[in-house]
Amino acid sequence: MFLVFSKEKITTYLVSILTVALLFCMVANFQTHKADSIETSADTGKTLPIYKVKTDEKKVALTMNCAWNADDIDKILEVLKNNDVKITFFMVGNWIDKYPDAVKKINDAGQEIRKS
Known part of the structure; x- marks a missing residue:
C-alpha cells in the first residue's frame, strides 16, 4: 500500500505539528515561571517591593x-x-x-x- 502526499498536505501537516509544538513550549515555559515574580532586563541596582508572599497563614503587612x-x-x-x-x-x-x-x-x- 502506497501513501501519496501532495505538497499542500505535507505543508498542512507540518504547520499543524509546529503549531502544536509551539503551544506546548509556551505552556511549559509559563509553568516554569512563577506567577508572582517580576522579570526585568535592566540591572538598576534597586530592589522591587514585595506585594505578596504565598503562605497558608493569615497575615498582613502594615x-x-x-x-x-x-x-x-x-x-x-x-x-x-x-x-x-x-x-x-x-x-x-x-x-x-x-x-x-x-x-x-x-x-x-x-x-x-x-x-x-
Whole structure:
C-alpha cells in the first residue's frame, strides 16, 4: 500500500505539528515561571517591593509613611506595643532630619525603619 502526499498536505501537516509544538513550549515555559515574580532586563541596582508572599497563614503587612509631622508617634507606638504589632515606617524626604527624636523612639520600639 502506497501513501501519496501532495505538497499542500505535507505543508498542512507540518504547520499543524509546529503549531502544536509551539503551544506546548509556551505552556511549559509559563509553568516554569512563577506567577508572582517580576522579570526585568535592566540591572538598576534597586530592589522591587514585595506585594505578596504565598503562605497558608493569615497575615498582613502594615506600613506607615512618615511625611508630615511627628505629633502622633507616641500614640501610634503605644497602640502597636499594646497589640504586639510590628510595622514598617517609611521616612519620606527629610523627615528623619526634622524629627530625629521620633526616629529614635520608633527604632527603640523595635519597629522597622526604611527611607523612601
